[in-house]
Amino acid sequence: LRTWKKKKLGPPARFPGPKLFPVVGRVHDLPRFAMWLKLKEWADIYGPIYQTRMLNQPFIIVSDEKIAEELLVKRGHIYSGRPQIRSLFRHKEGPSYVALMDRHDIWTRQRKWVHAAMAESHRNHFYGHVENESARFLGLMLMDPSRFLDYTREFCGRVMSRLAWDDATQGKTNGDSADMTLHCMSVSGPITNTMTPIWHLPFAVNPWKKFEVKREAAQRAWWINNYRLARDRMLRGELPSDTWAYRYFEQLQREGNHELVQTEDQEVFACCMIGFFNLVGVVTISGPLKFFLMAMALHPVWQRKAQEEIDRVCGNRMPTMKDFADLPTVRACLKETVRWRSGVPLGVPHQAEKDDEFRGVQIKKGTIILACEWSINRVESKYPDPESFRPERWLEPGWPTYQEPLSRYPNFREGQGMHTFGWGRRTCLGNNIVDDEMFCFGAAVLWAFNMGPKVCPRTGEPVHIDTQATNSHVILEPSTFYMDFKPRSRERGADVLDGYKSLVGELKI
Numbered sequence: 085l086r087t088w089k090k091k092k093l094g095p096p097a098r099f100p101g102p103k104l105f106p107v108v109g110r111v112h113d114l115p116r117f118a119m120w121l122k123l124k125e126w127a128d129i130y131g132p133i134y135q136t137r138m139l140n141q142p143f144i145i146v147s148d149e150k151i152a153e154e155l156l157v158k159r160g161h162i163y164s165g166r167p168q169i170r171s172l173f174r175h176k177e178g179p180s181y182v183a184l185m186d187r188h189d190i191w192t193r194q195r196k197w198v199h200a201a202m203a204e205s206h207r208n209h210f211y212g213h214v215e216n217e218s219a220r221f222l223g224l225m226l227m228d229p230s231r232f233l234d235y236t237r238e239f240c241g242r243v244m245s246r247l248a249w250d251d252a253t254q255g256k257t258n259g260d261s262a263d264m265t266l267h268c269m270s271v272s273g274p275i276t277n278t279m280t281p282i283w284h285l286p287f288a289v290n291p292w293k294k295f296e297v298k299r300e301a302a303q304r305a306w307w308i309n310n311y312r313l314a315r316d317r318m319l320r321g322e323l324p325s326d327t328w329a330y331r332y333f334e335q336l337q338r339e340g341n342h343e344l345v346q347t348e349d350q351e352v353f354a355c356c357m358i359g360f361f362n363l364v365g366v367v368t369i370s371g372p373l374k375f376f377l378m379a380m381a382l383h384p385v386w387q388r389k390a391q392e393e394i395d396r397v398c399g400n401r402m403p404t405m406k407d408f409a410d411l412p413t414v415r416a417c418l419k420e421t422v423r424w425r426s427g428v429p430l431g432v433p434h435q436a437e438k439d440d441e442f443r444g445v446q447i448k449k450g451t452i453i454l455a456c457e458w459s460i461n462r463v464e465s466k467y468p469d470p471e472s473f474r475p476e477r478w479l480e481p482g483w484p485t486y487q488e489p490l491s492r493y494p495n496f497r498e499g500q501g502m503h504t505f506g507w508g509r510r511t512c513l514g515n516n517i518v519d520d521e522m523f524c525f526g527a528a529v530l531w532a533f534n535m536g537p538k539v540c541p542r543t544g545e546p547v548h549i550d551t552q553a554t555n556s557h558v559i560l561e562p563s564t565f566y567m568d569f570k571p572r573s574r575e576r577g578a579d580v581l582d583g584y585k586s587l588v589g590e591l592k593i
């Protein structure tokens with residue numbers, strides 16, 4: 085009788101969504117590149133929570149902060165898994181990439197360790213390395229401004245490698261390695277991530293698997309090598325105590341392991357944990373910083389406002405973290421950059437770890453939940469005029485995102501807009517360093533240079549900057565674009581050069 089009654093009630097409730105087709109679901113008009121634009125288009129039609137299917141994989145797409153919170157934070161015990169990425173080996177099991185693991189013991193141990201190491205470094209504002217690398221960046225920009233995109237990514241890589249192993253010279257490799265890993269894990273990467281059955285072709289005729297074997301081995305060897313170099317220096321008493329490697333070895337020694345002897349598994353666990361921590365902080369920050377430079381070139385009024393603020397507070401010296409409270413306009417321009425051009429536009433997918441029911445709809449174990457950051461940043465009621473770059477939304481009372489005191493807000497650690505860093509048990513572990521690094525870099529560049537679009541030497545016209553042209557990785561960086569940097573005065577140029585020269589002995593330039 086019950087079954088009959090159920091049948092009488094009709095088909096089970098479902099969220100709205102685009103029409104699905106047999107077998108394929110809805111993949112034919114879903115682009116592999118800039119997929120977030122299509123998801124936003126669908127959100128405008130189907131609302132803040134809708135469902136779709138790609139082949140046999142069900143998806144729920146959320147475009148509303150409150151709903152994302154209900155699902156991914158309040159029900160975090162259900163929705164905190166990670167989906168399978170076909171073209172990466174064993175990422176769910178670990179120990180290589182903490183951000184892509186399922187929730188198990190290795191993930192818990194790595195997450196806890198990384199969280200504590202980050203908190204300790206943040207308490208010390210990263211020991212001045214962010215400021216030093218900012219001064220180095222300015223010096224290089226004075227000599228060859230056309231390489232601003234490379235230098236920006238290298239800056240981020242150097243900060244991370246200095247903190248991890250005391251070896252900033254690994255910064256460029258760090259960026260390249262991060263970029264390739266992101267390529268392999270993105271929908272826009274190897275075709276095997278979308279046409280998953282091809283992944284199972286025999287190894288001899290499978291170029292994707294062959295490539296991944298090589299890539300993974302090279303990355304692992306690079307992490308192990310740096311880890312062993314740091315261990316040797318630790319044993320000789322030469323490793324600086326402000327590195328994450330030192331923190332790890334010191335813990336082993338405190339437990340009685342004075343010679344730092346480890347099994348292969350223990351060593352791989354540690355070198356991957358520190359290696360990935362180091363890797364994940366490169367393009368996540370360089371993408372937003374490149375967009376920040378772009379925004380400054382395109383919005384001279386905001387550039388001048390921020391420069392006037394810096395001149396008033398810092399005069400002729402380069403800004404440092406000590407000026408954080410006094411430079412809200414700089415912080416607002418940075419915060420608005422990350423809203424306007426999301427660093428992680430699709431969000432990082434969560435996966436349902438068991439069956440659930442939400443708002444009367446059955447959600448099956450394995451369903452992927454995407455809290456689409458691109459759409460969340462475009463909710464009109466919270467972010468009026470969402471397509472425009474409007475730093476004043478963080479600075480002027482009356483805007484929904486305004487928060488006082490301005491000596492504290494906006495920032496990347498707390499307050500409005502923290503959805504940028506994800507949800508619940510999987511929230512980002514890096515927002516402390518994002519806060520320091522973006523502030524120091526942004527304030528330093530504004531202090532040193534006037535920025536604008538590049539003028540074509542042939543036509544005399546400004547070279548167009550396409551603000552939508554980006555890579556299509558999980559983490560966004562703009563495609564190559566051109567802009568101009570000029571020292572703000574002859575004296576400022578000399579100050580930049582002095583700052584650079586003063587570091588030559590100290591930094592591995």
Ligand code: HEM
Pocket residue numbers: 182183184195198361362364365366368369372422427428431432433434504505506507508509510511512513514515517518
């Ligand atoms: C503006 C820069 C950044 C943005 C926008 C960002 C955003 C995110 C997002 C959206 C997630 C996924 C959260 C979720 O699944 O709900 C995440 C995870 C993570 N982030 Fe970041 N991130 C940034 C920078 C960094 C940096 C600099 C580091 C480290 C140095 C870092 C370390 C991590 C780690 C380790 C995870 C994985 C957490 C887990 O899965 O348990 N992030 N980040």
